[in-house]
Amino acid sequence: MLEFKNVCYTYHTKEGETTAVDKLNFTVENGQFVSVIGPSGCGKTTILSLAAGLLKPSDGEVVRGGGECGYMLQRDALFPWRTVEQNIFLPLEVKKRNTPEKREKALDLAKKYGLKDFLKKTPSQLSGGMRQRVALIRTLAAEPEILLLDEPFSALDYQTRLEVCDDVQGIIKSEKKTALLVTHDISEAIALSDRVVVLSARPARVVAVHDISFGGNNPKKRRECGEFAATFEILRKELGI
Amino acid sequence: MKNKIKPEYSREHIAYLRKQKKNKIIVHLSRFLVLVAILGIWELLAQFNVINAFITSSPSRVCKTLANLYVEGTLFYHIGITLMETLAGFLIAVILGYAVAVILWSSETVRKVAEPYIVVLNSLPKIALGPLIIIWIGTGYDAIIFMTVLVSIIVCIMNMLAGFIAVDKTKLLLMKSMGANKAATLRKLIIPASLPALMNTLKVAVGLAWIGSIMGEYIVSKAGLGYLIVYGGQVFKLDLVMTATFILCLLAGGMYGIIALIEKHAVK
Numbered sequence: 001m002l003e004f005k006n007v008c009y010t011y012h013t014k015e016g017e018t019t020a021v022d023k024l025n026f027t028v029e030n031g032q033f034v035s036v037i038g039p040s041g042c043g044k045t046t047i048l049s050l051a052a053g054l055l056k057p058s059d060g061e062v063v064r065g066g067g068e069c070g071y072m073l074q075r076d077a078l079f080p081w082r083t084v085e086q087n088i089f090l091p092l093e094v095k096k097r098n099t100p101e102k103r104e105k106a107l108d109l110a111k112k113y114g115l116k117d118f119l120k121k122t123p124s125q126l127s128g129g130m131r132q133r134v135a136l137i138r139t140l141a142a143e144p145e146i147l148l149l150d151e152p153f154s155a156l157d158y159q160t161r162l163e164v165c166d167d168v169q170g171i172i173k174s175e176k177k178t179a180l181l182v183t184h185d186i187s188e189a190i191a192l193s194d195r196v197v198v199l200s201a202r203p204a205r206v207v208a209v210h211d212i213s214f215g216g217n218n219p220k221k222r223r224e225c226g227e228f229a230a231t232f233e234i235l236r237k238e239l240g241i
Numbered sequence: 242m243k244n245k246i247k248p249e250y251s252r253e254h255i256a257y258l259r260k261q262k263k264n265k266i267i268v269h270l271s272r273f274l275v276l277v278a279i280l281g282i283w284e285l286l287a288q289f290n291v292i293n294a295f296i297t298s299s300p301s302r303v304c305k306t307l308a309n310l311y312v313e314g315t316l317f318y319h320i321g322i323t324l325m326e327t328l329a330g331f332l333i334a335v336i337l338g339y340a341v342a343v344i345l346w347s348s349e350t351v352r353k354v355a356e357p358y359i360v361v362l363n364s365l366p367k368i369a370l371g372p373l374i375i376i377w378i379g380t381g382y383d384a385i386i387f388m389t390v391l392v393s394i395i396v397c398i399m400n401m402l403a404g405f406i407a408v409d410k411t412k413l414l415l416m417k418s419m420g421a422n423k424a425a426t427l428r429k430l431i432i433p434a435s436l437p438a439l440m441n442t443l444k445v446a447v448g449l450a451w452i453g454s455i456m457g458e459y460i461v462s463k464a465g466l467g468y469l470i471v472y473g474g475q476v477f478k479l480d481l482v483m484t485a486t487f488i489l490c491l492l493a494g495g496m497y498g499i500i501a502l503i504e505k506h507a508v509k
Contacts, residue, residue: 052418054417054418068420069418070418071414071415071418071419073411073414073415074411075411077409077411077412077414077415079412079429079430079433079434081433081434081436090419090429091419093425093429094416094419094420094421094425094429095419095420142419148418
């Protein structure tokens with residue numbers, strides 16, 4: 001579980017101070033997939049850094065229900081000098097949990113999600129979609145409590161993007177992980193999430209929170225639902241686009 | 242051969258490969274012919290007294306001098322001394338420079354404090370320190386090694402630091418999000434990611450090391466190729482100067498070649 005309680009955050013630079021986040025309140029329940037959408041530059045990445053504990057809130061509190069956070073970034077950030085397998089082991093090495101059992105577990109995860117034949121390859125031999133999948137498995141290998149996704153699909157072309165975001169959501173759901181995604185893509189947020197938090201322009205405040213349940217948990221089915229367009233319109237108006 | 246012509250290739254592709262191969266041969270052949278032409282013209286001009294071989298020397302006189310040095314038994318002695326000084330200076334500069342770059346990378350404050358000193362040391366002509374080096378370290382080859390290190394280390398530091406700092410910010414954020422400390426970030430990310438920068442540094446440093454060792458021998462030496470050049474100049478034995486220069490060309494080229502080969506294997 002992850003809870004933002006009246007969280008404020010202010011950036012300090014020589015030129016002055018900027019309030020990026022102002023009195024933010026929202027909750028991510030265990031096993032939930034929550035998306036945060038907002039206009040670009042509204043401080044979405046700041047919210048993830050706050051959630052991960054990389055930044056300390058200026059005011060208010062971020063409550064994490066124990067466990068660690070795993071980050072998935074805009075670009076896959078795979079290390080080109082390591083094989084896919086070695087990339088997946090990276091968090092284990094960094095966190096000094098590089099035991100045979102943990103490695104075995106990570107490999108099982110990779111095999112389960114179709115990376116069996118790619119383990120010995122280098123990232124440059126993989127397609128953009130495959131690379132993001134490796135990045136996800138790498139994140140999951142550290143067995144995080146909550147996954148933090150920072151527009152992980154924005155660097156992909158449209159077709160790959162649809163495939164990969166359904167793919168990633170499917171893996172996260174079947175591993176029963178809690179996830180917080182920040183994005184500026186309304187349809188992505190609707191298709192993937194159990195709950196969508198709409199933010200205002202900087203400083204970010206919560207404009208609305210929507211729980212979404214139509215179309216089951218399947219992004220494909222959800223996009224085909226009649227409610228999809230209606231929800232899109234509501235969110236679009238709330239974002240003021 | 243890597244580009245073996247396979248039977249399944251189309252005729253157009255085979256023609257393309259042949260053309261590529263032909264171009265490669267032409268380039269290599271031309272390079273060789275340019276060398277032959279330069280040496281040949283030089284030799285002919287000297288033979289027919291168009292130029293004064295006493296001042297300009299000539300390929301045949303260089304060969305003779307080489308043979309003499311070999312017969313006297315001092316050829317490999319001089320080469321060995323200079324090679325040792327250059328290699329030692331080069332290795333010390335690279336290793337020490339790398340270590341200093343790591344320290345500067347790890348703390349922004351230290352980096353800011355050190356910056357003006359590095360800038361000044363970089364622009365200072367190191368030869369100005371010649372007299373100090375002689376007085377402090379003496380006239381042995383350790384003084385020359387010191388000079389070599391001095392000439393090449395600053396560039397090593399600056400090059401490596403630039404390489405460390407240029408590492409992808411996304412990857413740094415990833416390491417940070419995994420809770421990696423400085424040491425882990427250095428080991429897992431910075432060092433492997435900056436390998437191309439290291440190779441570049443080696444290439445630049447090897448050239449500078451030659452400058453340092455020869456300059457050092459100019460200032461103070463009893464042996465070595467730089468010594469032969471200075472000595473030859475003083476007693477007007479220009480054959481000796483040319484011969485030593487020729488050997489230097491070969492050694493410097495060879496060392497650069499070795500590093501290029503290492504790079505090819507290290508960076509894929």
